[in-house]
Amino acid sequence: MTTSLRIVLILFAISLLAGTATGNQLAYQLSYLWAILLVGSWVWSRYSVRGLKIERNARTLRAQVGQVFEERFEIQNPSRLPRLWVEIRDESMLPGSEGSRVLTLVEPNQNRSYLARTRLMQRGAFPLGPTILASGDLFGLFPANFKTMPADSLLVYPLIVEVQNFPNPPGLLPGGEALRRRTQQVTPNAAGVREYVHGDPLSRIHWLSSARRDHLMVKEFELDPLADVWIFVDAQAGVQSMRPMEAPVYTSQAIWQRDIKIKLPPSTGEFAISAAASIARHYLRRGRAVGLVTAGQFMGLLPPDRGERQLGKILESLALLRMEGDIPLRGLIETQAKHITRGSTVIVITPSVSEDVILIFDYISRRGLRPIAVLLDSATFGGSAGTAELILRTKTMGIPVRRVDCDVELSISLSSNQ
Secondary structure, three states: OOHHHHHHHHHHHHHHHHHHHHOOHHHHHHHHHHHHHHHHHHHHHHHHOOOOEEEEEEOOOEEEOOOEEEEEEEEEEOOOOOEEEEEEEEOOOOOOOOOOEEEEEEOOOEEEEEEEEEEOOOOEEEEOOOEEEEEOOOOOOOOEEEEEOOOOEEEEEOOOOOOOOOOOOOOEOOOHHHHOOEEOOOOOOEEEEEEOOOOOOHHHEOHHHHHHHOOOEEEEEEOOOEOOEEEEEOOEHHHOOEOOOOOOOOOHHHHHOOOOOOOOOOEHHHHHHHHHHHHHHHHHHOOOOEEEEEEOOOEEEEEEEOHHHHHHHHHHHHHHOOOOEOOOHHHHHHHHHHHOOOOOEEEEEEOOOOOHHHHHHHHHHHOOOEEEEEEEOHHHHOOOOOHHHHHHHHHHOOOOEEEEOOOOOHHHHHHOOO
C-alpha cells in the first residue's frame, strides 16, 4: 500500500465517521469525493498498462569490452485511448545500462521508440531484461506494472590488446605426415577433390575435374606442417588474487569518446583472460592454428584451428570463463600434454608462485614441446610474492617469459622481453 493511498483511506474514513456521527452534509460529500477518487483511480490504474507492448532490438548480440552497445526500445499502444505516462525500467544486469526511460502522452495506436547506448566495461553474458512497464493513476494511489522476460542475451568478449613482440614459435615440423588433417581453410597444400556440396564456395571449384566427370568437383586442403599453438589458462580459484577497486562511474559523455582507455579490473583472472585473448588473436593473424585449454567452472578444450571462426570460439569460451576451478595447473597440463603433437608451442598463463610452475615447464620440455611462460606478478594484484624468482629460474631454463604487472598496460607487458 502506497503512502498516498493510506492518506486517502484515512481521509475517507474520517469523513464517513464524521458524517455518520454529526449528520453533516459536507462530511458526507467529502466521503463521496474520496470514494469516487478511490474507485476512479483504481479503474484508471487497471487500464493504464493493459494492452501495452514493448520490444527490444539490438544491432548485434556479440560485442567486445570497450565497444558501445546500442539497443532500440519500442513501445506500442494499440488502444484507442491515450496513456498519460509510461515508465520503462530496464532491469538487465549489464553494467552501466541506460535503457530506463519515462514516456509521456503515448497517443492511441502510436508506437514510440528510443535508443539506449552503453559502453561495455565487463565481459560475460548478460540477458537483455527483464523489462518492466509501469504506470498508474494520476495521484499514484494504485501503481500498475507488468514484467516481460528477456528474449535475448548479449555476449561481451574480453578486452583484446595489441601484441607487438611476442615469441614466435618455430614453423616446420619433422614428420609432416602425422599432421595431414583436412581443413575448411584454404592452404597451399591441396589434398584432392570431392563432389560439390551445397554451400561450398565457388572459388574452390576445380573446373578441370568438373569437366572430366561432368559434375562439379571442389578442392580439399590439408593443414600446413606448422607447429600448433596451445594456450593454457590457469583458472584454479586458489591461486587467484585481486586488489580492492572502486566501482566504475558510467557517464553518458563517455559514450562519445573515441579514444577512451578501458582499464582492466585489478584481478589476476581478468588479466589472464585478456592476455589469452590477445595472444590467440596475435597468432591467428599470422596463420597459426591455436587451441585453448581451461578448467574454470567447467573443463573447456578447443582443438587448434585457424581463421576468424576459431577466434570467435576462443573469445566466446573466455567470455564465459569464471576463475572458480579446483583442478591445479600441473594436473591439467600433465593430462592434456600427452595428446599434443611434438614440436607444438604451449603457452602457460598463470599467477601461481608455486614450485610446481618450474616442474610444469620441465615436463613440457621433456615431452618435446616448446613452452612460453606468461607469469602474472601476483604481488602486484595483492597476492603472494615470488614471481620474480620464478621468472629468473624460468629464463635460466631457456624458456621465453612475459611478466604481467597490474600497474603496467597489458599490451606493454606482453610485448616487452623483461
